[in-house]
Amino acid sequence: MKKSTTALAVLAAASLSLGLAACGSNNDTGTSTTGAATTGAPSGDITGKTLTVWTWDPTFNIYAMQEAEKVYQKTHPDFKLTIVETPWDDLQTKLTTLAQSNTTDQLPDIFLVQNNAYQKNVINYPELFADYGNAGIDFSQFPQSVVDYSVIDGKNYGLPFDNGAVIAGYRTDVLQQAGYKLDDFTDLTWSDWLTKAKDVLAKTGKPLLSGQANSSDTIMMMLQSAGASLFDADGKPTIVDNAALEKAIATYQELVKAGVFTEVNSWDEYVQTFVNGNVAGTINGCWILGSIQSATAQSGKWDITDMPKLEGVDGATNYSANGGSSWAISANANYALAADFLKSTFAGSTEFYDTILPSSGALANWAPAAKSAVYAQPQAFFSNDAIYTKIVSYAGKVPSNNTGAYYYEARDAVSTAITKIMGGTDMATALKEAQDTVEFAMQ
Amino acid sequence: MSTIDLTPDQAGVRTPARHRGTGLEKKRSLTGWIFLLPAALLICWMNFYPMIQAFLLSLQSGKGAKLTWAHPAWYNYARLFKDPQFLQTLKTTFIYLVIQVPIMLILALILATLLNSKTLRFKGLFRTAIFLPCAVSLVSYSFVFRTLFSTDGPVNDALMGLHLISSPVNWLANAGTARFVIILGLLWRWTGYNMVFYLAGLQNIDYSTFEAARIDGAGPVKTFIYVTIPQLKPMILLTAIMSTNGTLQLFDESWNLTQGGPANMSMSMSHYLYQLSFQNNPNIGYGSAVSYAILIMVAILALIQMRVGDRRD
Amino acid sequence: MIVVTSLVVENATVVRPLGPAPASRGVPRWLRKAPTYIFLTIVAVASVYPLYFMVVGATNTSPDVLGSRLLPGGNLFANFRALVAAQDLGGALWHSSLNAVLTTIAALAVCSIAGYGFEVFHSKGKDRVMSLLLLAMMIPFAATMIPLFRMFAQFGLLNSTFAVILPAISTPFLILLFRQSARSFPHEVLEAARIDGLSEFWIFVRIFVPTMRSTYAAAAVITFMNAWNNFLWPRVILVANRYQTMPMLISNFRAGYVIDYGVLMLAVLIASLPTMIVFLVLQRSFANGITGAIK
Known part of the structure; x- marks a missing residue:
């Protein structure tokens, strides 16, 4: 027995040293984040020279942050940015975990938030955010509809960056084959569009649109183009008796029935439909341009214009938005430095936007940047059209919509309703069910 | 919290120390407790403590981080029965459980038995190939499955070619077919995984038992039923409990293959829980109640399996 | 087909039937095996x-x-x-390997001795404890993650490899696996070792561990794979992303x-690849049956 006790002690000691070894290894292994030296706690930096940022996408947001760092370093040579690559889904999980466990001291100085998720996060977890009240940023230089996503109780919580303005991209060669020009698909209503799209399908065999079968993206874009949303000003769901929503769903049904909108199963398949040339166009947030351009063989054959508008709906326009994101300053930030950095770059440097546009396609929401000559450059891939100027002008015309804290619940409920309607359920019944689902979630 | 009673019918019968006096027996029993102490303490610390916290959360209501004690205390649990979406995910998850788990375990048993044969060649190759699916990254697996079952994908092409269907099936857009794809995915991914436990279990059985059965004239089917299955009973119990647990907590396939669609018809309970806690307007109290509902269901099923399969006879 | 008169399985021995041994069926062996090969090939190709x-x-x-x-x-x-x-591929591979290897070693040590303790010294009390421990795996991790995170934060253990692996070391599943496997561990061997004067701990180390090689191999493969693929917990507990793992890297992509x-x-x-390699190496243990250790 004595022997076994000794042996057990040895085992215990071994596992303890294993634990210690594991602990020790933390301190000497290399860093895997973009920044060179990582600060332990991201903030409360006494020297006031470094900031930590959480964001995702190396070719887009991260790249933009790196360029912003360079721009700011010209006036502040000691400045240093630590960028922690974190995809949005993971970032959201982290934010929730930190807020629910009262460990907000782990927050970075700046993080990127999806526009659609702003209301939900700020309303539920105000302790995570600092508002832009003392940042000295002129928000009137950004499109109102984009700023509105991150305004809660009259305070600004987000600096718009990633542009989600909707574009309609078409294969001009296919349109031509059917006897149309891009102008024929510009500033028109959905019913005119449908007539022409059917003609294109008949003559070329190619549908003009595609999308995920269980997604409500297209309908949400139509909805916002008329300034409508799924909630009223008091935050009550308005899924039933919503004329714009009903019109949008009816329009979508017609598109699918006519065969000009191909429903597919997944995002990968959706991208594939236009990359492989089976579908001759797409309507989505302007960030889809990157995916379009991955089909290098189709260079010069694409061009963009605005989207069709809903007929007989008050406030209908040809402009909408899908996605997009804005920079938040955390409650744990070195506020003065973070605000000054953002103000001098994302809200104050034409040079910065001129640098990032050509190599990443990251479009400014900041109006002064769009006046730059860089934005007016013709783009070879898109039939030598100055597409960036176009998009910025669309962005300015997008009507505001009210996302609300329950945006995701409502969007999912509408997706479910659409699936049921497409499967034959009566529209009023399906929408009533969706309304009930959202109201239940709000209880 | 109820515990699952594993008490065997004839506890202690196999403890040879019994007739040697109680002193030695006590000492041995103590040794046993010391052996399991580190593991038990770690589980108390890493699992039970957070579970108690989660239980306390399930008695609270409110959105975000501002939670208050619910009135009545079982408010979140009562909500489960009124929530059509939860009841939907419950039904879907049980469909997965009832269809997939038995097929998978039987298939895994058959494969393990075939691969345990001494005369079979290329055993290592077969074993590795059949285990591979659970090692392959979820990303490529879900991508491949979606591609296979896409509207213009190979599965539709093959079925059309055989004139079994007249027009392509939109597999992931119909509730029944989407669930079928998930079940198929689960079978594909986890059969080899369970096979590994049976293979390991078979190594602990004296091979001469099988040879004896063969010499005695038992065919492969009889040997399988009368020799292999009884000998593997402890492992079958283990895999049955693990698969039940895994399926009731299913998340990956629902999340990656179908995103819960169409119309949430293929969504699992764990997927719904994740949505409640992290994607939607956070309702942590209710999310905790959902997770306790899952725990209770797994525990009841495990209890039944233990009662049936853990007899020491 | 020859009728088996009495095929009774009792204590792992087969009582011999009265009939004669089966005659050859007159079919070449390779042909009899053909359906097996075809079936296995189809399953393997699909896999x-x-x-x-x-x-x-x-x-x-x-x-x-x-x-x-x-x-x-x-x-x-x-x-x-x-x-x-x-991406920092080398860093991610290193951190994932470190997590997976440390977790596997620690988990096998802690859980195998516990499973052995539960079975070889089993009693009503221990069976009750085992069933209580099983409850720990029956709750979705998403529910316990936030309380667990809060606990690690209070101990100042955020952003550490230690915090990544600690919750994965002791799992009811592994304990149960070793408990179930220990059931086929012959008690005669145990008794013989005791008579030889070996202490309980050394019986475990010198006799049980080598005998149960295939169980250890299965446990190692599964634990390694789970630790390697673990995503949600490392992503959350490594708040500052200093030790990015492979699943995190893929998520970034x-x-x-x-x-x-x-x-x-x-x-x-x-x-x-790493999980496949680990399996490829360890699968040999599924080949030889009980080794000479106990005979």
Whole structure:
């Protein structure tokens, strides 16, 4: 027995040293984040020279942050940015975990938030955010509809960056084959569009649109183009008796029935439909341009214009938005430095936007940047059209919509309703069910 | 919290120390407790403590981080029965459980038995190939499955070619077919995984038992039923409990293959829980109640399996 | 078919039937085995197909992967360069390996001795404790993650490898696996060792561990795989992302507006290889049956 006790002690000691070894290894292994030296706690930096940022996408947001760092370093040579690559889904999980466990001291100085998720996060977890009240940023230089996503109780919580303005991209060669020009698909209503799209399908065999079968993206874009949303000003769901929503769903049904909108199963398949040339166009947030351009063989054959508008709906326009994101300053930030950095770059440097546009396609929401000559450059891939100027002008015309804290619940409920309607359920019944689902979630 | 009673019918019968006096027996029993102490303490610390916290959360209501004690205390649990979406995910998850788990375990048993044969060649190759699916990254697996079952994908092409269907099936857009794809995915991914436990279990059985059965004239089917299955009973119990647990907590396939669609018809309970806690307007109290509902269901099923399969006879 | 008169399984021995041994069926052996080979080949091919797709995808361009091209392409090196340019591949492999290896060693040590303790010294009390411990695995991790995170934060253990592996060391599943396997551990051997004067701990180390090689191999493969693929917990507990793991790296690749599927396939291929290699090495233990140790 004595022997076994000794042996057990040895085992215990071994596992303890294993634990210690594991602990020790933390301190000497290399860093895997973009920044060179990582600060332990991201903030409360006494020297006031470094900031930590959480964001995702190396070719887009991260790249933009790196360029912003360079721009700011010209006036502040000691400045240093630590960028922690974190995809949005993971970032959201982290934010929730930190807020629910009262460990907000782990927050970075700046993080990127999806526009659609702003209301939900700020309303539920105000302790995570600092508002832009003392940042000295002129928000009137950004499109109102984009700023509105991150305004809660009259305070600004987000600096718009990633542009989600909707574009309609078409294969001009296919349109031509059917006897149309891009102008024929510009500033028109959905019913005119449908007539022409059917003609294109008949003559070329190619549908003009595609999308995920269980997604409500297209309908949400139509909805916002008329300034409508799924909630009223008091935050009550308005899924039933919503004329714009009903019109949008009816329009979508017609598109699918006519065969000009191909429903597919997944995002990968959706991208594939236009990359492989089976579908001759797409309507989505302007960030889809990157995916379009991955089909290098189709260079010069694409061009963009605005989207069709809903007929007989008050406030209908040809402009909408899908996605997009804005920079938040955390409650744990070195506020003065973070605000000054953002103000001098994302809200104050034409040079910065001129640098990032050509190599990443990251479009400014900041109006002064769009006046730059860089934005007016013709783009070879898109039939030598100055597409960036176009998009910025669309962005300015997008009507505001009210996302609300329950945006995701409502969007999912509408997706479910659409699936049921497409499967034959009566529209009023399906929408009533969706309304009930959202109201239940709000209880 | 109820515990699952594993008490065997004839506890202690196999403890040879019994007739040697109680002193030695006590000492041995103590040794046993010391052996399991580190593991038990770690589980108390890493699992039970957070579970108690989660239980306390399930008695609270409110959105975000501002939670208050619910009135009545079982408010979140009562909500489960009124929530059509939860009841939907419950039904879907049980469909997965009832269809997939038995097929998978039987298939895994058959494969393990075939691969345990001494005369079979290329055993290592077969074993590795059949285990591979659970090692392959979820990303490529879900991508491949979606591609296979896409509207213009190979599965539709093959079925059309055989004139079994007249027009392509939109597999992931119909509730029944989407669930079928998930079940198929689960079978594909986890059969080899369970096979590994049976293979390991078979190594602990004296091979001469099988040879004896063969010499005695038992065919492969009889040997399988009368020799292999009884000998593997402890492992079958283990895999049955693990698969039940895994399926009731299913998340990956629902999340990656179908995103819960169409119309949430293929969504699992764990997927719904994740949505409640992290994607939607956070309702942590209710999310905790959902997770306790899952725990209770797994525990009841495990209890039944233990009662049936853990007899020491 | 010869009728087996009495095939009774009792204490792992088969009572011999009265009838004579089976006569040869007059069919060549290879033909009798043919259905087995055909069946196994079909299962194996179906199992390997997504792996093949992944390997081929890693050599192709993004549009080719999207188009489900099934032939190897010439883009492997370009994909690799893009991968290492965008992400710290070496760091992620190192951190994942460290987590997986430490977890596997610690988990096997802690859980196997516990499973042995539960079975070899079993009593009503221990069976009750075992069933209580099983409850720990029956709750979705998403529910306990936030309280667990809060606990690690209070101890100041955020951002540490220690915090990544600690919750994965003692699992009811592994304990149960060893408990169930210990059931087939022959008690005569145990008694013989006791008579030889070996202490209980050394019986475990010198006799049980070598005998249960195949169980250890299975446990190692599964634990390694789970630790290697663990995503949610490392992502949350490593708040500052200092020790990015392979699953985190892959998640990064899928977050962009434009996904390069060729690079993604290469990344997931690299991420899948270690588990396959571990299995390939350890699967030999499933070949030989009970080794000489107890005979």
